[in-house]
Amino acid sequence: MRADVSLDCFGLLCPMPIIKTAEKIKLLKTGEVLEVLSNDEGIKTDMPAWCKATGQEFIGVEERGGEYRAYVKKRGE
Amino acid sequence: MEKEKFNIVVFSGDMDKVLAAFILATTAASMGMETSMFFTFWGLNVLRKKKLTSGKNILQKMMNFMNQGGASRLSLSKFNMLGMGPAMMKVLMKQAKVPSIEEFIKTAKGLGVKLIACTTTFSFMGFEKDDFIDGIDSYAGAATFMGMACEGKVSYFI
Numbered sequence: 001m002r003a004d005v006s007l008d009c010f011g012l013l014c015p016m017p018i019i020k021t022a023e024k025i026k027l028l029k030t031g032e033v034l035e036v037l038s039n040d041e042g043i044k045t046d047m048p049a050w051c052k053a054t055g056q057e058f059i060g061v062e063e064r065g066g067e068y069r070a071y072v073k074k075r076g077e
Numbered sequence: 078m079e080k081e082k083f084n085i086v087v088f089s090g091d092m093d094k095v096l097a098a099f100i101l102a103t104t105a106a107s108m109g110m111e112t113s114m115f116f117t118f119w120g121l122n123v124l125r126k127k128k129l130t131s132g133k134n135i136l137q138k139m140m141n142f143m144n145q146g147g148a149s150r151l152s153l154s155k156f157n158m159l160g161m162g163p164a165m166m167k168v169l170m171k172q173a174k175v176p177s178i179e180e181f182i183k184t185a186k187g188l189g190v191k192l193i194a195c196t197t198t199f200s201f202m203g204f205e206k207d208d209f210i211d212g213i214d215s216y217a218g219a220a221t222f223m224g225m226a227c228e229g230k231v232s233y234f235i
Contacts, residue, residue, distance in 0.1 A: 012174050
């Protein structure tokens with residue numbers, strides 16, 4: 001998956017990846033994709049829930065050996 | 078679309094409970110919810126400055142001397158052990174990169190969380206505004222909270 005911006009949240013526990021995502025997404029342009037790297041399993045359900053609440057597009061989460069890459073496409077402000 | 082609201086009464090001044098309150102409040106705010114934290118009773122300790130004591134009469138001064146304020150000085154609801162519990166918890170939190178309560182206050186403010194201090198506790202404990210940290214959005218009573226609760230679907234108490 002290709003992303004425009006990457007956000008490293010390795011080692012951070014809930015809710016920090018979500019809070020950092022909310023801060024980071026503001027810097028993206030509409031249509032750009034944000035990749036969030038995390039080793040907190042909670043991100044698998046937290047990221048789609050955050051996207052649903054904020055109206056951003058949840059693309060998916062890739063999991064590889066306890067590492068998660070969540071992808072979010074910015075829809076608007 | 079009108080924003081969802083999240084309100085939480087922080088009655089407890091226990092570090093673990095306050096941490097849970099801040100986790101939910103910052104998460105709610107980052108999800109675009111209009112978020113308010115209403116601090117009352119022991120919860121006011123979170124917003125107090127570190128001071129030896131405060132209050133207007135001798136009883137208030139004694140009480141506020143025993144009930145020390147300051148976000149970094151909160152005790153644990155379990156295993157407090159004269160402060161050893163919180164000290165160990167802070168080390169564990171640091172190791173896991175979990176923000177401290179002071180850091181959570183800053184994060185919450187940055188996300189637009191409203192910090193509200195209860196005027197009743199404020200008055201009977203003999204506090205003055207100078208006893209509190211900067212960044213408190215308002216001083217208000219129970220009706221304010223109930224008004225907020227009526228407007229929002231999610232209102233918690235801890």
